[in-house]
Each structure stands twice: as structure tokens, then as C-alpha cells.
Amino acid sequence: MTSPKEDGVLSELQMSPDQMLDLARRAAELVVQRIHELPGEAAWRGGSRSELEPLMREDPPEEGRPAMEVLERAAREILPVAGRVDHPRFFAFVPSSPTWPGVLADFMAAGHNIFQGTWLGASGPSQLEVVVLDWFRDWIGYPETAGGLFTSGGSAASLDGFVAAREAAGHPERATVYMSDQSHTALSRAATIVGIRPHCVREVKSDAQFRMDMAELRRMIAEDRAAGFSPIAICANAGTTNTGAVDPLADIADYCEAEGIWLHVDAAYGGFAILTDTGKALFRGLERADSIAMDAHKWLFQPFEAGCLMVKDVRKLEEAFSVHPEYLQDTQWGTDHPNFGDRGLQLSRSFRALKVWMSIQTFGMAAFRRAVGNGIELAAQADAYIRASTTIQIANPASLGIVCFRVNPVDMDVDVETLERVNKAVQARIIGENVAMMSSTRLRGLYSLRLCILNHTTTWTDVRETLETIERFGREALEG
Numbered sequence: 001m002t003s004p005k006e007d008g009v010l011s012e013l014q015m016s017p018d019q020m021l022d023l024a025r026r027a028a029e030l031v032v033q034r035i036h037e038l039p040g041e042a043a044w045r046g047g048s049r050s051e052l053e054p055l056m057r058e059d060p061p062e063e064g065r066p067a068m069e070v071l072e073r074a075a076r077e078i079l080p081v082a083g084r085v086d087h088p089r090f091f092a093f094v095p096s097s098p099t100w101p102g103v104l105a106d107f108m109a110a111g112h113n114i115f116q117g118t119w120l121g122a123s124g125p126s127q128l129e130v131v132v133l134d135w136f137r138d139w140i141g142y143p144e145t146a147g148g149l150f151t152s153g154g155s156a157a158s159l160d161g162f163v164a165a166r167e168a169a170g171h172p173e174r175a176t177v178y179m180s181d182q183s184h185t186a187l188s189r190a191a192t193i194v195g196i197r198p199h200c201v202r203e204v205k206s207d208a209q210f211r212m213d214m215a216e217l218r219r220m221i222a223e224d225r226a227a228g229f230s231p232i233a234i235c236a237n238a239g240t241t242n243t244g245a246v247d248p249l250a251d252i253a254d255y256c257e258a259e260g261i262w263l264h265v266d267a268a269y270g271g272f273a274i275l276t277d278t279g280k281a282l283f284r285g286l287e288r289a290d291s292i293a294m295d296a297h298k299w300l301f302q303p304f305e306a307g308c309l310m311v312k313d314v315r316k317l318e319e320a321f322s323v324h325p326e327y328l329q330d331t332q333w334g335t336d337h338p339n340f341g342d343r344g345l346q347l348s349r350s351f352r353a354l355k356v357w358m359s360i361q362t363f364g365m366a367a368f369r370r371a372v373g374n375g376i377e378l379a380a381q382a383d384a385y386i387r388a389s390t391t392i393q394i395a396n397p398a399s400l401g402i403v404c405f406r407v408n409p410v411d412m413d414v415d416v417e418t419l420e421r422v423n424k425a426v427q428a429r430i431i432g433e434n435v436a437m438m439s440s441t442r443l444r445g446l447y448s449l450r451l452c453i454l455n456h457t458t459t460w461t462d463v464r465e466t467l468e469t470i471e472r473f474g475r476e477a478l479e480g
Ligand SMILES: *Cc1c(COP(=O)(O)O)cnc(C)c1O
Pocket: 094, 152, 153, 154, 155, 156, 184, 186, 187, 239, 240, 241, 266, 267, 268, 269, 270, 295, 307
């Protein structure tokens, strides 16, 4: 028999303040040490299931163990066996390099156990989420009617955006959505989740610069309308994951306005480039989108998870999502007091806006602008370096921190198959010999290496040494 907790004694799941502090200090020490030593470590570590099973497989213990031992084990055996996405030479996929105040904000939000689903549940945090979203609104150039919410990431943000688009269109029977062949697969998946039939998720081909082909878009929509389909959304990219391409946003906005179709922009990785002059120029027309997905855990230097959906008329988001069950009847404080649970999928939500707020308060906008600019600038420098090289060749010009290239010496005549084999071997050696973490892609079917440089701690030395080593490995692979 279990007897209920007695007055004045800690529950079996509580700790004394001294013990809590000891553990928190040790946890902080371990994380600070990890971050401090990161540049000298490999940019990636991983392990196969068969390697990791014996280390971690066990039944949950019936009796607890010393907390310090558990903490040390997590820090030694589990957490390091992962990509170090914040390593200055982690150039793969889309890197993320959080600031320390952002990391602490997640700890603070968890420690205060904020339930950010209703205004009643978290008034201060809800007010702050409104404030931070209004910062984003102003950066985008959105009107005062705009609003949004923080989400787990870009996938969730686009999913919520599609629900709003579908409802705004009156949830038609034969709905279609349009995205370019460069769009992130998160978007086709989101479309599928909101009930768009797979054959109604239309892939528009991209042009030579990997931008959505407008003529093709017009043709497809005219055809679909004639065949009785109802286009409910066009998704444009403000930074594709492959090459950093930006679709012709202003042209697509014109077209969407004329046709009465919702414009959703996937700016998950690229969006915060809006803080720089380069980004502002590239994103002309962004402010005309009906909804925009952006990831603060990518180019706004926050820890996972920090996605965001912004909607030009936030009422459309609330119309799509708000629910009023009797058990939440006490939470209606009126339109000035948003219940963020009424703007998306999640009711129980963590307080993600705090990390953005704490880090921007601490470092200031000027530092953030320069940090975003660092990535754009380094990718441009890499582009110039590659163009001057006789061993590597540009596959696509630098855009928004991404540059694609391949080993292809000017003085050698190498067939496509050999090039693919050599480039794959070079990539494997770069990772295997702990030079950097780098991923690859295919551009028009051709294998390409790719650097995505978004980290505020990355320097030109990191990029240059990586490129020099790629050149050397490439020569060795071809000549050796
Ligand atoms: C990362 C990314 C996504 C997916 O966002 P998550 O935060 O991983 O859910 C979607 N689109 C683009 C362009 C991205 O870079």
C-alpha cells in the first residue's frame, strides 16, 4: 500500500535546494566546457545501433541511482554521440548555433514550468510572445493586423499555415497546392497532413537559378482551374535548402492577389536574413505573403525548438484553429488577450519566445545583424575562392550562406561517373578525418558538395581550410 505524502517532508521525487544547486552547477559546468572545447572537437560523432545498444539498453531501474552519476553518464555517453550542429565547421544541412542566453531561457522556462497555451495560464509570457512576434512583424514589414505564434519548427509552422490557407479558401473539395521542385519536403508533407491528395500537391519546375518558373505556375493553375480543381495555396521559397534560392516573391504575390490564392512563404532557414541589407533586397515582396514560416533555431541563433509562423491577418489563423471547450471557458479574456493555443496545433506549449527575447536583450540587434551577415559574407568569400580554384568548380553561386560546388579540375577531363565517385569520396574523407561536417546534394541530377555557413562563430579560416583540404583530397582521389 502507498501512503500519501506527509506534511513537511520532501516527496520522493523532490530534491533539497542544496542538491538541486549542486546538480545545476555541475550541469552548467559540463555544458560550458562542451561549448568551450567544441572548436577542437570533431564536428560530428555518430554510432550505429549495434554500437549504441549495449551502452544504453537496460530496463528502467526500480530504485534510483545517485543523481550526479546519472547526469555525468548523460554528458559522457549519450549527449556527445551526435552532430555538433553548432561546431564552427559544421556546414551540413542547416546548422544551428544557439547563444547562451537562449539556452538559459529554455532552462528558465522549464524551471518556471510555463504553460503557454492560454493568457490565463501565462499572462506575462503571452504578453512577451506578442512583443517578440511584433518585432518579427516589423522586420518583415507586415501591417499591424499581423500576428502568429512560435512552433516547434518550420514544418509545424508551414502545417499551421496550410490549415489557415485551406480554411480561408472555404475548405474546397478538390484542393490543390503549388510549390517548386526545390521546396523542402516538409511542405509536401504538411500538404498531405492537411488532407491535400498527393496528386494535388503540384510541383512547379524551377528555372536555371532554381527559382520557381512563373510561366509554368500560371499554366498549371489555369489547367487545374479548367479541370475543376481549387488552388488554395502557392508556396514560395525565401531560401531553398538546396541552394539558398529565393523565388520571385513580388511576381508570385502579384499573381496570388490577381487570382485570389493564399501565398505562403517558406523562409524557415533564410527568413532572418531580412535583418541584413542583402536579405531585404532579396526578399522584396515578402511582406505581401499571407503567411511566412521562419526558424529562429536556424538563423536567429536559438536552441531547438524555435519555429515561427507569421500570418498577415492573424484573425485567419484564429478562425482556423480556435476551439472553445467548456473546460477552457475560464480562459476567454477577449481579443486583446490571445490564447496561443488558439493559433495552432499545440495547447500545451513551452515558452519559446523567451529565448529570442533574452538573447536579443543581451546582445542587441546590431550584433544579431552582424552575426547573420557573417554567414552571408563567408559564403560569398567561399564563392570567390572556388571560382579562383583550378581544382573545385562552382555548381551554384553563393546565396544566403549556401554555396554548392564540386571537385572538377580545369586541367583534367573527367567523366560524370568518376566525378561523382571522387566527390563522394572527398566528402566521406572530410567527415571521416574530422576536417568538417559537410553534406551533399544533387543539382539537376549532378552530385554536388554544399556548404551552409550560418554559424556566428565560424571564421574565414574555418571555411578556407575546409576548401583547401577538399582541393587536396580531390587531387589525391583523382591522381592517386
Ligand atoms: C529546415 C527547413 C524546413 C523544416 O523546418 P524544421 O524546423 O526542421 O521543421 C522547412 N523548409 C526549409 C527551407 C528549411 O530549411
